[in-house]
């Protein structure tokens with residue numbers, strides 16, 4: 001994806017739980033001591049990975065968007081398209097491969113090999129789930145999220161966000177619905193269409209510069225940015241291999257200034273573009289792990305991608321440095337009047353703290369507890385957006401369903417992992433670099 005960024009950044013969710021389905025391959029007690037058998041197991045794992053790659057491409061022929069990125073040999077893609085197995089056969093093949101991994105993982109002795117096996121096992125469980133969904137199976141929201149993305153979300157009741165709404169009301173006093181008052185206030189921070197390109201160019205350059213200072217990047221890396229319309233998302237990164245991304249920005253709705261750094265970090269650096277480059281460099285090229293040249297959207301890999309992309313904004317622009325950059329650099333480029341006080345940034349922070357409501361609304365809507373009209377009304381109320389923006393948000397949920405957990409929950413998990421024990425800023429960046437350069441699973445973020 002990679003990746004979609006929601007209309008408003010989702011704040012952290014408190015209380016996330018690890019998946020209860022930790023793959024056996026990740027267990028610490030399985031270190032096989034029979035060194036003579038290790039090469040055989042490693043080769044078997046390579047064979048499993050090659051089968052997983054072909055399987056993923058084949059599943060992708062049954063659902064547009066399932067394969068978010070693929071940059072391996074084109075002939076594998078063509079072979080998948082020529083005569084793909086049907087969904088039932090692919091489901092059986094997926095389960096067979098999961099059983100093979102379980103047998104093989106017991107014989108792996110090296111830690112990185114075990115992590116590779118655990119990663120493949122978790123990705124296959126997600127593939128199994130998605131294939132069942134393609135054939136009509138419906139899971140409850142939390143079950144679907146856990147099976148696809150490797151984490152069981154614990155959602156907060158909507159009423160727990162009411163105190164934040166009350167604080168927001170004091171920041172934008174007046175009559176009328178609170179969402180309308182917030183929208184009217186923020187309209188003054190809309191980037192004029194003819195300033196979009198320059199503003200985004202400047203923002204992305206700063207996200208890149210701050211990321212480059214801490215994480216080495218291939219010298220020939222590049223991206224291209226396009227403005228598009230008619231999408232349920234507001235930004236998307238299409239990674240194309242060879243360290244190149246296509247970043248699309250949706251201009252269906254007016255774009256506010258805060259999106260510039262958010263998008264630059266999330267879709268670019270240290271977000272999706274950087275993560276995909278590091279996976280290509282460190283895993284596909286250096287280790288020859290071809291399975292990382294394909295990216296199935298509905299998989300635990302997406303929780304890592306969205307979580308690191310969202311957290312990357314705060315990592316690159318800590319404390320007040322985001323506001324400083326917006327005030328001193330981006331507002332002048334966008335020809336937006338610089339406000340005399342901090343109310344704009346206070347308001348954005350408060351909106352972000354309430355945005356965990358997005359997940360609760362998605363759960364209620366997808367589990368059939370509320371209808372679409374109610375979901376749009378609650379989105380307006382808790383995300384403080386216009387009817388049009390709320391409609392786009394619910395359309396995203398219609399299309400991507402429990403994928404919405406990857407933003408807020410993924411961000412909270414990456415933040416907790418990177419900031420555990422109050423490390424130095426250099427150490428925080430080192431932890432971030434490991435997350436985006438290794439076969440990281442959500443359960444790895446919880447490990448000490």
Ligand SMILES: [Zn+2]
Nearest residue numbers: 002003004005
């Ligand atoms: Zn994203």
